[in-house]
Amino acid sequence: MDLRQLRYFCAVVREGHFGRAAASLGIAQPPLTRQIQNLERRLGIELLHRTQKKFEVTQAGLLLYERARRLLDGADQAVDDVRRLGSGETGRLTVGFAPSNAFTLLPPVVTRFRSAYPDVELELRQLTTSNLVTSLESGSLDVALLRPPLSSRSLQIVTLIREPFLALVPSTHRLAARRAMQLRQFAGEPFVMYSRAGLPLLHARVMDMCRRAHFSPRIVQYADQIHTVAGFVDAGLGVAIAPSTVTRFNMPGLRILQIAETPVPLAMAMAWRTGTATGLVRNFTRIAREAAAAWQAAQPREAA
Template sequence: MIDLRQLRYFQAVAEELHFGRAAARLAIAQPALSRQIQQIEEELGTPLLRRTQRRVELLPAGALLLERSRAIQQELARTLNDVRRTGAGELGRLSLGFIHSATYGLLPSIIGRFRQLYPGIELELHEMPITVQHTALLRGTIDVGLLRVQHAPAELEVLTILSDPFVLALPAAHPLADRRLVRLRSVADDPFVMFAEQSAPLLSDRVQAMCRQAGFTPDVVQHATQIHTVVGLVGAGLGVAVVPASGRNLHPRQVRFVQIADKAEPVHVALAWRRGHETPAIRSFRKVTQDVVAGLDEA
């Protein structure tokens, strides 16, 4: 079986058309090089070179082997380079699950930076609720998830990257809309647009707990699943709402966002992947995400 070393020997002779120069180029003895070429010809069962005392000529079979040998060497070099780049997290494929609210500002910034720095990684995007991401990560359907922190299976590694505090979303005409800071109790008598418990349990539970801590039960007139839907309904005048501050990135014209004076734990945004399965591509994505978040903190 002819190996890559022998192909390299033949290529040197075929390009130099001189055994002495080829041997010097390869830093081996000329007799040893001659024996290697003879072994190749014996293996193939056909002569590759016409040898005379003055010159070496390529036969048609030799010309074909030289062409294919160059292609093999080039493909091998590309393969080795691709392997190195894959190992360095610069090449490959990455399947990302993300929550809808990440599209309000964070995700576009991450994707833009990632594609700029790692054009060799094919990025697949899948919008998924948090619990669906958990299942997809465990099954290997996605490689990494961008989600909010809530109870996750022990098989998942969860890295918090960002805190998202709650703010009060008010219709632009609301009497408190121009305030910088209000207590949640101030809107106890207002109708509320609330996150649906079944489809958005994390946000629903947090907002309900904040209202209880403030001493009232909200008068819920409408439920919704996504932050943009809740904010849109507030803008339509249906009521007030407590939403993560990332909702400000929607820039709704008929809604004002006011800081809440009550102490409340924010929701956290995180990256998640299967424990023990952080590939080089995931590490590259994590690094880009952390750099983007650090830039948001500095802005």
């Protein structure tokens, strides 16, 4: 069977006239006549009963017309659905994210994606960074939001945003009125630190900053979430260093200062399996980039 011939036949039946049917199909009349003849020959059935100059549709022709219309509609629908699925307008996308961005980048990305692709079923999974990587590699995640660095030849990584590090002091602190400070001014200060287990990357980064500033922090408290650290500083337990996300917290006893040394910012990235060319992932990464740019653009006025 050939859908072209069915399409032609339907046009002839619908128009009741070879010339008009040919015009509606955008072809000339002779090829149309021939295709109908071919169709009849192939089926071995008379579909149109010719009575010199005019024709009438036979019973068999009428049946074929009904069936053909349904087939053609089905074919169009199938093409449409496959295109939508392939282009990522529909389907199911599993997104992994680290706890660290549950309250930062994730919400705007998800919101933006949902409104752009309402027909996509979005599944969100909070995992540790190492689990994110293995899940991405095994294919149980399509894409993940996580913190670099990460080393995996099979994953594609794009940095979405870079958060500068800021210094946190209680409002009662001697530096509270300043706009900026130097890291060595925290030497000997009671220090609120990220737990090595809960936030290994932040722990390492902050420890490294202190080391570069030639002092070892006098740690008086550990916490394993950024906003917990900020909360301890707010409560006056000590000072801390945190990514600019903290400017989003509303804590009356907290003062936020710029760091003169401007440490390498804390990056947030997005990763997916290299070679994954599905429209879903393509669309999600585009949306994520847009959301990150918007987020980044909204940040500086507070963090600058």
